[in-house]
Amino acid sequence: MSDENVNFIHFHQQTARISQNFRASKPLLDRKRARDLENSPDQLSSRDGIRCKLEAQVTESKRIPLMEISVNTPSPCSRTGNKLIQSEYSSISDDSSYIHRTESNRENSDERKVFVSINNKHVSDPFVTLIKQPECASLSDYFSTPSLLDDDFDESMLEEIDAICEQQSAAKAERQDPIVSLDVGSSRNDISTDDFIATSDILSLSHDVRALDNGDVLDPKEFDITIALSTSCESMPEEYSKYIQSLNDKQREAACSDISIPLMIVAGPGSGKTSTMVGRVLMLLNEGISPSNILAMTFTTSAALEMRERIGAVAGKKKAKELTISTFHSFSLQLCRSHAEKLERTAEFLIYGHGQQRRAIIEAVRLLENEKNCDAHKTEGNFNGRRNPEDFKDKSKKWQKFVTKAKASGKTPAECCKMGDEMGAAILGNYNDILISCNALDYHDLISCSLKLLTDFPEVFKECQDSWKAIIVDEFQDTSAMQYGLLRILASHNRITIVGDDDQKTFILLQSIFSFNGADSSGFDSFRKDFPNHKEIRLVRNYRSTRCIVEAASCLIQNNVNRCQSKNFLSENSHGSKIILKECYNQDAQCAYVIDKILENATDGTVASSSYGNIAILYRRQVSGKLFQTSFRHRKIPFNVHSVAFYRKKVVRAIIAMLKTALPACDDDPYRKVFKALLPFEKEEKKGVIDYVDKISTIRKCSFISAASDIFNAKISGTFKRFYLAMSS
Ligand SMILES: Nc1ncnc2c1ncn2[C@@H]1O[C@H](COP(=O)(O)OP(=O)(O)OP(=O)(O)O)[C@@H](O)[C@H]1O
Structure with missing residues (x-):
């Protein structure tokens, strides 16, 4: 029997095991079969839609900007139907007018391939960036595939909607005030936009900035660095140079340090991390790295938008658009969709959120029970019809934590087995089989599968190395062990910059994730070990808060264990008013106290900032917010709520x-x-x-x-x- 036939039978056995009661599999399989048959009769001509889809290998895929892929939407290269692809993506070259799909049979094989071709030419480079037409990024795109969405996907979809709204309001603001972003860099050191900065000017300016930054006498080594950095700025376009000069010494040193040496920037809140990353990107561009070869990882879509906007303000919107600024998950999603067939999925695979994951675990437990009670319940059909899925819900509760933890750390059933946990191995194995059968991946899979693609498939590794010639990572302290593993491989060329705050890491969570893998308790330590020739720069000056706040925060942070004791934050800002610590007996008393303070401040005509609009209240729980809102209404105090995001x-x-x-x-x-x-x-x-x-x-x-x-x-x-x-x- 050929390998293919064995796989085919194995696949059918797996699918047949899954209960009709498993809601996730039933509607998805049926629905997708119908939809795809309709759109692509050749591809899914048999009743077993999934099997055929797995056969259809996307051999030549096209990259589209990561930000523009919605989580449960098939990648454009894999979507069926010419119309969809034609309408969504503009041509790559000026003369190419459309993209279309053809299907051809391989010589001596019935295996079907789907090619994406441009102007009838098959594209050999799978990493050409397609430019998406602006009208496609409309809200309707996100609602156009309702049947592909699971309930938990709403979260990511809503994030995308938030991002679009933010993007639109940012664009609107920009239209209203086209020079606003240009002012940011130049205003810091009062450099006129007309001034061209010659080398000697740079030196004196650097000197000024140094004096202004901390007032300390520079050590000669640092002075050399400043000269070297200033020289490297000399060859930069004027706008870049001005921006770099607006940074403080440490920020500039970080931005301009040798791009071939791994760089770790450890920085606290408001210390200019984003400003420095923007400078670093400018440096990379200046060193001849194409914007499409730069990958910046952020943790939220709004951070990605902010970075793109700030880079666009200096380097121009066109270049900023070409950069890949993405979250780990959207990066991995694109990678997995491009190589879905290597993961035993089709490019249209679904993403299972928490709800679907929970249901799949219940089903995995049911399968195990079913196997155990095989003799008692002769046929699976009877069993499915008579047993209440609620029975398994209770039993599966304890397994949900286990599976989530195992997936978060990339553990395989074989590894569980090795550790003597046979039951865990069986449930994890069943769960993985269910996801394959349902052509789905969960969020953890996105990262672990990307890792697998990079480690098991040298061609994927090479593609990525060719594509991402420099990598920048924001909020590094939040990187999980698996995400770090991904970064380490992607950054085999050493052109990596990580930016993070080691005081912000959540010890309990991080330690559990990292130690689960038998690795270090800190991503920073791993980085130091894995990139021994790295350079480390600390940004300690806070630009955002008053000195009083920075000092109080520093005192508190001193108590963190394992922190770098040499890191003391500074602020050149005014001292600001003292922090008052008030203990109240209960929520009502707390609310009354806050209202008294607000009224006191807002009606104090002697303070320049005295107005309701300058006062913010932060609270930890929604319920406390409600109390404030009711009291404000009662006391006729105007307020806005920025709590749960609108969507x-x-x-x-x-x-x-x-x-x-x-x-x-x-x-x-x-x-x-x-x-x-x-x-x-x-x-x-x-x-x-x-x-x-x-x-x-x-x-x-x-x-x-x-x-x-x-x-x-x-x-x-x-x-x-x-x-x-x-x-x-
Ligand atoms: N060298 C500098 N000189 C003057 N202002 C600066 C400098 N660097 C940063 N800032 C200002 O400090 C503020 C915070 O900067 P930025 O957003 O880059 O910091 P961050 O560390 O990314 O902040 P967060 O911790 O909120 O993410 C901004 O208003 C920025 O303009």
């Missing part, structure tokens, strides 16, 4: 779910959410009704909404309900 508010989520139900091919989840929002019952009762509708829809093998409408239209008889519900419980 994460319950009411907004409910409205989005309602809108989704109006789209064709809407799946069950939006309906569930709408029911949850609209049913006039208490939480438990709502859950009861939704579970009831779910049961009926499972028994009748129909959609949630059709079961619900039958129930509410009383089309389901009492006898039917009682009989089948008794069977399923």
